[in-house]
Amino acid sequence: MTLVKSSPGATTPRSAAGTAPSSSSAAPARARKTFWGPAFAAPHGVGLAIFTLAPIVFSLAISLYRWPLLGTPTFLGLGNYQRLFGDPIFGQVVWNTVLFVVLYVPLNLVVSLGLAAWLTPRIKGRHIFRVIFFIPSITPIVANVVVWRMLYQPSGFIDGISQAATGIHAPNFLGDEHWAMLAIVAMSVWQGFGYNMLVFSAALDAVPENLAEAAAIDGANAWTVFWRIKLKLISPSIFFATMMTLITSFQVFAQPFILTKGGPGSTTATIVLYIYNQGFQFHQLGLASAAAWVLFVIILGVTAVQFIGQKKWVHYDA
Template identity: 55%
Template structure:
């Protein structure tokens, strides 16, 4: 062995020892986060998979049923399909309404508007306001003796229907309240995207005579497509998991007109104590969300335009 090789060997051993020490130190620093992830995320996920394969009452003996819970949900349970339908209706109404209102507000709050920062804060307040407070305000507004009906009767002589007790109107009001409560989040994303639009492209379009709707549809909207894609995916995911709004505003009624799939899962687990059935429904919802998200990612190649 040469002198150079003999001197390099201790150096390599020292570097290897240093890496092991640094790895142990890094593991020590991240161990609290790993412990929390394991206890509160990984373990419950694994347990929910196991529970979905059992007849798992809250109290008493557990019986292995394999895919029986899934079969029961799809073929025999009377409330599963209506709850899935309600979640689909809510998503189909909420996602386009939320994106349309958010994008419109972002366009109106352009840099030319004075005090736009104040308006952005005002529109974002419902997002950070506790959901219970938001729902209580809307519940008072929508009551038969509430503000909306009072104004309509006094000003136009028209008595509005009882929105929250009408099967068709109840879901619409849940959607409207949810759009009002959540539009500020997507509005801020669109505001940030509008401020990042490449000015040379916009200027070139103006020189070519683009303006108004043509400017928006041919130039602005394609440039905003990455932000629209992101907000569409995130809004769809949250809308399929809606729970608090119908639970607090209508209680799932009238009948089962506004019971979404997450409320169905909640009722099976904590009202009827059927943990296995609830876990199976939760995994079905997970599969639906993953499938819809995958479809959106596969379709983005056709309409999302990223700057090069």
């Protein structure tokens, strides 16, 4: 490229062909880039609008109506919400869901973090163990629940082991209100710990070894190194796993639906199971939509509290 004088004391660039580059030739290139980006994103945007955003808005509108499956909808305003908060069964399912979350989330995190800490590079066959522990997470949950139902039922595998070992029948895990929720939690922990285990294992592998070695030289034992150093360094991963586990646990459905149908009584019925029953069993679509929005507000509130609180215990700087 050479310089061509355009006026006294000023020069303009000129290409090897002897012509100055034109801004008009760059404009079509920019226009093409501006066109193809939105064009490739458009199918996803349309699908998101039709299959996600529109149903969300529509469900909010339905929650304001008495909307039977067959018949004419009747506008109620906040009537469905008032009915929910006055319904003792809904109060029971909210309590059951909270109880499940309180039991399941800590157990899931403790089991997955403990196994991740155990699967250090010194363990032979650690990759095989990882695969074995992760398999329940990718197996269809319905198949897992059906298998556990056969294990739990009277004269099932667990009952047979109990009789062989002690001569005593195992409790009726699915028919006893004192055991039913615990049985669901135990099955859910087995189903779901593998994903968090992989997250924690990858985070622990990323911790610099020189930090642990320096602490060991200073006299710190393995527990102190894990608790004071490694746990803080993987706190972003712990926060992520906690958030995802909380959100999914509030939406628990398949386990109580297949194992107990919400029983005995309503002791294991959850909010999503209540939504299913109201919408597809009793055909009260307005009430089901209102319950879904209550669940959304609960999850949103818990998520907001977690994001506010994470500033005190999550360390993003190594």
